[in-house]
Amino acid sequence: MHDTLLTALALLCLLAAGLPAALAAVNLSVLRPPAPGPDGGLVSILIPARNEAANIVGTVRAALASADVPVEVIVGDDHSTDATPDLVRGIGDPRLRLAPIPALPDGWTGKNNACVHMAGLARGRHLLFLDADVRLEPGAAAALAGHARRTGAALVSGVPRQRMDTLGERLTVPTINLLLLGYLPVPLMRRRPDPSLGAACGQLMLIEAAAYAATGGHGAVRDTLHDGVRLPRALRAAGYRTDLVAGADLATCRMYDGFTGAWAGFSKNAHEGMATARALPVWTLLLGLGHLLPPVMVLAGVFGLLPPAAWAASALALILSLGTRAAITRATREPFATVPLHPATVLTALAIQWNVLLRRERAGAATWKGRSYPVGGA
Template identity: 35%
Template sequence: MSGRALRALAGVSVLGAVHAALNMALLRRPPAEPPPVRRPVTVVLPVRNEERHVAACLASLLDQRGVADLRIVVVDDGSTDGTAKVVREVPDPRVRLVTADPPPPGWLGKPHACATGVAAAGPGDDGVLVFVDADVRLFPDALAAAVAVLDRQGLDLVSPWPRPLAEGLPERLVQPLAPWLWATTLPVRLAERSRRPSLSAANGQFLVLTARGYARAGGHAAVRGEVVEDVALLRAVKRSGGLGGPIDGSRLAACRMYEGWAELREGYAKSLWQAVGGSPAASVAAAAALTAVWVAPPAAALRGSRVGLLGYAAGVAGRAVVAARTGGRVWPDALAHPVSVLLLDVLMARSLRGRRRGTLTWRGRPLAAAPRAQWVTMDR
C-alpha cells in the first residue's frame, strides 16, 4: 500500500472517531426523573419460542413507574414451546395474550406479529405504541422517560438503544459494532430532524411511537416483507412526514441479544446482507470499505508504521467512546476493534452466501427481503 493511501485511510479513521465522539455528545438523554405519562401506552411484545425470556420481560414491563394507563399485548407467533403457558400464568389484567395466524404471503413473521398486536389493542390516535423484544429488560422509568423525549422533542418515533450485554469472546467482539457503525457514519441530530429516509437508524428491541405517527406511516403493513423492519418502519414514518431516531437507552433497558457463537452467527446471517449496504453488491462494497479503513492501518502499524498506528488508535478511540456512552464494555474490548471488523466480514460472507442460495431462515421460517439500503441495526 502506498503511503498516500495509508494516510488517507488513517485520516478517515480519525474523522470517524471525531464524528462518533460528537454524535455521542449530542445523543439525546432521557430525563432521570420523567413526568407521569398522561395518555394510554400500549406495549406490543411479539414472541416466538421465548419461554426462557418472556416472564422476566413481562415482569420488567409491569414494574414500570409513571404509566397509569398501561396495556401489554403479547403476540404468540407460532410458538412450539411453553411460551403461551408462561404468559397465561402472569396474574395481571394488564397483560393480554393474542395468538397470531400464520403470516400471509408477502409478510415476514415479526412484522405480522406486531401488526396483529396493534390490531388487537386498538391504541387510539392519542396513545403511545411501544414494541419490545422478549430478551429486553426495561428499567422502572423506561417507558415514562422514552415518552418524555418523544413529547418534548415533537418526535413520532424514538429508538432507545438498550445497554448491550455481551458474554464470551464472539459476543464481545461483534455486538458493539452496531451502535459504533451508526455513531460513526450517521449525523444523529441532523438525521433526527431530517425527513430523508436514508438518514435512519433504529433498534427493533425497543421502539416507541405515537399511535398517530404509526398509523400515518402505514404501520407494519408498510414494512411487511422487510427483514430489517425497524429501520424500514422509521423510514416509513419519515416518508409520511414524521421525525425520529435513536436516543440513549443505556439507563432505560438492557439486552443480551444473542447467546453464544452459534446463535450470533445465525442471527446475523439472516439480515446482515441487507443491514449493511442493502444489496449484495453494496454489502460487499461496504465491508471492503470498513476493512480498508479499520483493518489496513492496524496491519501497517504492526510493520512499524506511525501513520498506521494513528489509524488504529483512532479506531480504538471511536469504539471506546461509543461503548462508554451506550453502556457497553470499553476495555480491553475496544483494543480488538480490527478483529471485530474482520469477524464482521466473516458473518457478512455467510449472510451473502445464504442470500444467494436462498437458504436464509430464522426460527424455522424462510426469509425473503426487499432489496433496500438500511443502516445497521441490532434486531432480534
C-alpha cells in the same frame, strides 16, 4: 515510489479512521438519555414472542414494573411450541393480555405480522415495541413517551445496553453501536427529513399510535426482517419525524448466547443492510482502511517495513480507531474487554456480510425462528 505508496495508504487509513471518530464525538455529545415528561396517557408495550420460554417472564415482569406512566402489556404468541403462552398466563396481572397471532400471510415476516396484530388490540397513545429478550428499566416507557411528546417525534428508539457473556457475542454484537454512532450523522438526521437518514433499533421502538395507523406500521414493511431500518424510513417518507436517544439506561438485552446464534442472527437481515453488491465494497473499504489495516501497518512499522511518515500516520489511525471504539463502549456501557477485540470484531462483521452476499443467489432465503423468507424482500 514504494515509500510514497505506503505513506499514501497510511494517510487513507488515517482519513478512514478519522471519519467515525469525528462522527462518534458529535453523536455522543448530542445523544442523551430521555427524561420523563408529563403524563401523556397509556403506553401499550407490545412484545412479539415465538418460543421465548427462556426470556418471556423476566421481560413481561420488567415491562409491568414501568413507573410514572400507565401501561398495558400485550404479548403476541406467534405459534409457540414451548411453554411461552402458559408462562405468560401464569403471571396473572390485569394489565397483561396474551394475544394469539393469526397464521402468517404470504409476503409477511413473522415479527411484522405479530406487531400489526398486537397494535390493532392496543389502546395506548404510544406503542412501545419490545423484543422478548429486552428488560425495560422502570422509567423507560415514561422517558421515551416524554421525549416523543417534547420533540414531536412519531418514533423514538434507542439501543439497549447489550449483555455479552461469551467471546462469540463480544466478536459480533458491538458492531451495532459502532455502525450507528460512528457512521450515522445524528444531528443531520434530526434536521433533515430524508428517509435514508432514518434509523432505529428494532429491539426498542416507541411509535405514536396515530402515526402507526396512518402509515400502516409494520404492515407497510411487511416483508422485512430489519424493521429497525425500514420502519423509520417509511415513517419519514410519510412526513413524520423519527429520533434516536441513548438507550443504555433504558433497557438491557442479551441478543444471543454464543457465536453460532450471533452469526445466524446478524446474517438473517444482512441483505437488507450492508450485504448488497453496491454497498458492501464501499463498507469494506471504509471499515478495512479505518479499523483493520492500521494495526497491520503499525506492526509492519515495528519491524521497520514502513517509512517513518507512514508509520506515524498508521499509529495515529490505530489510536483513533481504538479510541473511537473505547468512547462508544464507555457511553453504551458495553464490556471494556471488547475494545482490544475491535479489529477482530470488524473483521467478523465483514465476514458475515460477505458470506451472506456470496451465498445469496444459492440460498434464496433467510431463515429465522424456524421460518424461511425470500432474500429478495427489501
